Amino acid sequence: MIPLSWYILLSAGLFTIGVVGVLSRRNVFIVLMSIELMLNAANINLVAFSHYLQSLTGQIFVIFVITVAAAEAAVALAIIILLARNRGSIHVDDFNIMKG
Amino acid sequence: MLKYALIPLLPFAGFLIAGLFGKFLKEKAAYFPIAGVVVAFLLSVSAFFDVLGGTIINENLYSWISIGTLSINVGLQIDQLTSVMLLVVTTLSSLIHIYSVGYMHGDKGYARFFSYLALFTFFMLVLVMANSFLLMFVGWEGVGLCSYLLIGFWYEKKSASDAGIKAFVVNRVGDFGFLLGMLMIFVTFGTLNFSEVFKAVADPAANYNYLIFGSEISVITLIALLLFVGAMGKSAQLPLYVWLPDAMEGPTPVSALIHAATMVTAGVFMVARCAPIFSLSPTAMNVVAIVGGLTAVFAATIGLVQNDIKRVIAYSTISQLGYMFLGLGVGAFSAGIFHLTTHAFFKGLLFLASGSVIHALSGEQDMRKMGALKSKIKTTWAVFVIGTLALSGIPPFAGFFSKDEILWSAYNAHGIGPFLWFLGILGAFMTAFYSFRLIYLTFYGKSRMDHEAEHHVHESPKVMTIPLMILAFFSMFIGFLGMPIIEHGNRFSEFLAPLFPHAEHATEGASHTAELGAMLISVVIAIAGWRLAQGFYKTASVWPDKIAEKFKGVYTLLLNKYKVDEVYNYIFVDGLVHKLAKVLYTIGDVKIIDGAVNGLAQAISSTSERSRKLQTGYVQQYAFSMGLGLVVLVGLYYVLR
Numbered sequence: 053m054i055p056l057s058w059y060i061l062l063s064a065g066l067f068t069i070g071v072v073g074v075l076s077r078r079n080v081f082i083v084l085m086s087i088e089l090m091l092n093a094a095n096i097n098l099v100a101f102s103h104y105l106q107s108l109t110g111q112i113f114v115i116f117v118i119t120v121a122a123a124e125a126a127v128a129l130a131i132i133i134l135l136a137r138n139r140g141s142i143h144v145d146d147f148n149i150m151k152g
Numbered sequence: 153m154l155k156y157a158l159i160p161l162l163p164f165a166g167f168l169i170a171g172l173f174g175k176f177l178k179e180k181a182a183y184f185p186i187a188g189v190v191v192a193f194l195l196s197v198s199a200f201f202d203v204l205g206g207t208i209i210n211e212n213l214y215s216w217i218s219i220g221t222l223s224i225n226v227g228l229q230i231d232q233l234t235s236v237m238l239l240v241v242t243t244l245s246s247l248i249h250i251y252s253v254g255y256m257h258g259d260k261g262y263a264r265f266f267s268y269l270a271l272f273t274f275f276m277l278v279l280v281m282a283n284s285f286l287l288m289f290v291g292w293e294g295v296g297l298c299s300y301l302l303i304g305f306w307y308e309k310k311s312a313s314d315a316g317i318k319a320f321v322v323n324r325v326g327d328f329g330f331l332l333g334m335l336m337i338f339v340t341f342g343t344l345n346f347s348e349v350f351k352a353v354a355d356p357a358a359n360y361n362y363l364i365f366g367s368e369i370s371v372i373t374l375i376a377l378l379l380f381v382g383a384m385g386k387s388a389q390l391p392l393y394v395w396l397p398d399a400m401e402g403p404t405p406v407s408a409l410i411h412a413a414t415m416v417t418a419g420v421f422m423v424a425r426c427a428p429i430f431s432l433s434p435t436a437m438n439v440v441a442i443v444g445g446l447t448a449v450f451a452a453t454i455g456l457v458q459n460d461i462k463r464v465i466a467y468s469t470i471s472q473l474g475y476m477f478l479g480l481g482v483g484a485f486s487a488g489i490f491h492l493t494t495h496a497f498f499k500g501l502l503f504l505a506s507g508s509v510i511h512a513l514s515g516e517q518d519m520r521k522m523g524a525l526k527s528k529i530k531t532t533w534a535v536f537v538i539g540t541l542a543l544s545g546i547p548p549f550a551g552f553f554s555k556d557e558i559l560w561s562a563y564n565a566h567g568i569g570p571f572l573w574f575l576g577i578l579g580a581f582m583t584a585f586y587s588f589r590l591i592y593l594t595f596y597g598k599s600r601m602d603h604e605a606e607h608h609v610h611e612s613p614k615v616m617t618i619p620l621m622i623l624a625f626f627s628m629f630i631g632f633l634g635m636p637i638i639e640h641g642n643r644f645s646e647f648l649a650p651l652f653p654h655a656e657h658a659t660e661g662a663s664h665t666a667e668l669g670a671m672l673i674s675v676v677i678a679i680a681g682w683r684l685a686q687g688f689y690k691t692a693s694v695w696p697d698k699i700a701e702k703f704k705g706v707y708t709l710l711l712n713k714y715k716v717d718e719v720y721n722y723i724f725v726d727g728l729v730h731k732l733a734k735v736l737y738t739i740g741d742v743k744i745i746d747g748a749v750n751g752l753a754q755a756i757s758s759t760s761e762r763s764r765k766l767q768t769g770y771v772q773q774y775a776f777s778m779g780l781g782l783v784v785l786v787g788l789y790y791v792l793r
Contacts, residue, residue: 075775075776075779076772145770148769
């Protein structure tokens, strides 16, 4: 039996990798993937606690999160395609027209 | 007694009609103000008889301002003094309204003229009927406004609009004093109602001292002096008289009504109204008397050499107002008011008659271009002579009685009395001289007119001459209301006596022989002035030129009116006002106000210039700061828990 703390450590590690990826990578795809990583880190947490507490709520919540993540990925990919068409780039640093 | 509220309101209605519908009514616009003023005159007569019968009216019409303990009512007061003023104002105003129908005929501002004139009458009546200082001040400012409007009536003329502004500004100096005096009264007594203030003044507890510039001044003296500053401005006394001669730029009926008969006497009226205050302060009374006496002589000396017919009369007005203050200052309040009354009639007459002369000569005002008019305009000549006799104090014309009463009171006053009497006599000599100089230059001698003007000389229409004759009648006979010496001869003073119980009756113990002697002196002096003027000016004589040549310095000084205007201009306009304006502009406006406004804008701009760098537009940086913020918040939560 794997103790709960291992799951939590794994989840924390994945989340950190995701955060660093979002903050440091310049390619929009990688940023998007890092976001997925963060979401799934949360999912692992939810499932682990669901098992530990013997409650199904956590697992049902995970299904919701995966659904939202799928929808988000669809919208984000569409945006990225448009960006690539209109601006010819998917580099995050090229998009700073909101600069003050 | 609500019907007496109509006395001021009827002229006001006339003002509204003539002012609002003047464009459509054209020359008919004059009828409404005239009707309003004439009915006001009839009501004033009725009010006078009420007062004579012993009814004193003092009624609050409605509450104007009511805040906390401060409550100010609009109320009318008709007592002996007010009823005399009502008669003077409405009589003169009616006659001058009628006269103006002829004088202003054909002027393009005809309806405007009558509406201003009616508005003036309204404010003047408010001034004399007010039962509180505040309402009096409303009238006081109102007549000042109308004076400004009417002096600048021919506003296309630069000199006229300048004169209007000058009158307004100089009056403002005086009004400032009046306002301060009024505030002082309110602070001290907590009320502005005349009867309440005068009751409170008599209480010795009210008379405490202020320490000003190291000397103790009682609050009563301070109030009286401040009020007198107001009177100096309105009644053109030294040193605030400079606006009155320039005010002659206005149409002649205006000079007669506002700048001779009524408005300029408002200061005299106010001091008389405040007699209970002034009588308690010997210092203030002396100031009033001395300022009056000096003004009487000072203005008369300028009048000696002026060449403009209206300016001579204007300086004479200043001088006569000085006599009135001289009378008030020596405690002869009723004598001052009596002179106000007689002066209103004969000076109104002189102005209107000079207007008639100017009218006959198609606008010429310079006496050096007149002469030999006697046979051409007989009626004007006759009334002019009557007015001049009254002004010079030749018995039995009106001016003799009133001026002599003042001089006799001055002679009997304690302390500086004889000195003031001497000033008065000196002034009387000069008055007689310049008035007859005017007569001889205008009506006698050889004609010095242009050929063109001479051809057009004509007597004025009846609508102008009849008011002149009525005024001439009054100038001849009104003096008999104040007969000296005879028992109960001075009905005027007896009528006013209840108002001035504090007045000094210094003249009571004096002997009739002395009074007769003093009278004889002033008559002889007046006749001497007359004869001198006759010798100089009746036929062209070399003497005036010779004397002018010999005392060239004095002559030019007088001709230039002591250069007072220039001095004021140098000190106040150029010196004080322009320099002050420059300082205020460069430091106050440019540096402080503009500096604050621009500085604020610049500060905001530079702060935002720096802080806008925060908005890089890079999503990742935003995300980073969000994350950092979250960490800090959570950290704080743990630390502070």
